[in-house]
Amino acid sequence: MAVAKVSERWAAMSLVPKEEVGLLVDGLARHYQVIGPKQKGKAFVLEKLASGQELRLDYQTSILPPRKALIRPRETMFSFHDNQVETVQDAGPQVLFGLHPCDVHALTLLDQVFSLEYEDPYYAARRQQTYVVALNCTTVGENCFCYLMGTGPTLRDGYDLLLTDLGNEYLVEVGSDAGEELLRHLSLRPAPRVRVVEKEKRLDQVRRQFRQQMEVTEMREVLAGSYNHPAWRELAKDCLGCGNCTMVCPTCFCFQVKDQLELDLNHGQRVREWDSCLLWDYSLVALGHNFRPQLETRLKQRLYHKLYYYEDQIGTPGCVGCGRCVTNCPAGIHPLEVVARLKGE
């Protein structure tokens, strides 16, 4: 894995002027596929950057989360023909450039989900060749609540390089051997002490913009006793069951598997696609039996998984507070507001 603990010799920090950060991307693009934020219409997406000029580090969040670079919305697992099966792998070296702290946290959660007990070979192959250039948040988006979940607005580990916006330049910190390697061909200016102090000052300002509405431990307590709370029925009336919230969520991992057959009925592929527990057929089995036929139970599955079960599964809440589900919910369902309602506020 590309991620390692910060050690003494990386204590040196450097500076890159804002107008040169695109050159950093161009330098990396010679050796890696660089995926970063760029503008698409009024929104931002994480996609392959054709050049550093496309990079938009002033983005707030991307529509789809970075997990799409590790497990694709739809991907072929293997192909089969004439009694032969061949695993299909498309992993190559890639840099995820400009990820916010919440999204980097989400990757460390998925690392566990996809390796516990059985290792997912597709995820693992891509992850091994994935480098993370993270970006501390110096502005707070409308729906962000990372501070509350303990996943932002700043990052302590999980990155190879970490950028912080200092106004006219970025402070660059190295988080791993791989990160040091990424900088090897570039000549950056070492950061004087006063600029490092400036970083802390700016990040403190950002932290102060969050309102601490609730503690994570309290969310768990509230949910533990609320499965039959009448508010769920009301929420289910608002929810459209569209599954947008799970598609945009950086920590969702569910997928369904399908076979497709070519017209010769001899060649085919097994493919998998992102799935959503909000969708009616998620828990459907043979003979039409459905374990979660009501939208209410599916909505509960999602929120209990994010804020309750995930922690039992891997020791960390499954919500990183990125706010994407809130932004993309036609009914405006907000995880924190749901918990507040269950609490009776």
Place this chain on the structure above:
Amino acid sequence: MANPYQPAPVKILAVQRETYDTTTYTMAFTDPDRQAAYRFAPGQFNMLTVFGLGEAPISISSDAEDRASFQHTIRHVGRVTNAIQRMGVGDTLWVRGPYGNGWPLAQMEGRNVLVVAGGIGLAPLRPVIYYLLNHPEKFNRAEILYGARTPADMLFSNQLLQWQTEKVKVRLTVDQVPNGDAWAHRVGVVTTLFQEMDSQPANTLVVTCGPEIMMRFVVKGLMERGFEASQIYVSLERRMNCGISKCGKCQLGPKYVCRDGPVFAFAELTLLPEPVLV
């Protein structure tokens, strides 16, 4: 890197029709080394592939000590299982596994065992029955209650009564007997057998599998008779797209039915926020 999603070929060695919609297939991996190394515990399942149609989780229904081959008893209900119905001896299927935890055999030592099965639910329990028959010293007394819709729906019909020994009692029931069918046993749902069974709560371990609704009544009926939730083990069915705790589809609370189950002590399930079998 070995790909845990990739199945290996098996050859069908024998086909035994059980009922009009259910068939038992005997199979072995075509690679003899793979077959020789293959081990499973009673209650575990495999993922069976018919390429082009998909994959289905199916319990292993044979004796775990039989190393030359293994069996699946399959009810033909949809795409994959209907395609398997069209296969015969010598045909190739693709299999990966075994997955899941299996029944609590070690806990049967020195205790009485009550097996309650409904319909296709007898398939994952048959390896337990083989275990009891092979190792009479590993338990005290056992009782098998099996219910099916009609006499023609009974699985393993030529074996059922042969399972009776000094230590093992078998009781059968059907929901209904169509006109003209011969039937010498009880009529009624499987829980009607509770009235005549010898099993008592003290020192008894219950293992049960069948349709969700049946297991619900089994658990309820047993608890009314004084059995504790911790004595009752159930095998759950859920949607499964991977079998290896990755696709998420089988999640139940923090548990993955494919990895932490499919066998659960009912007491474990009562702790989950989402109600199961109630």
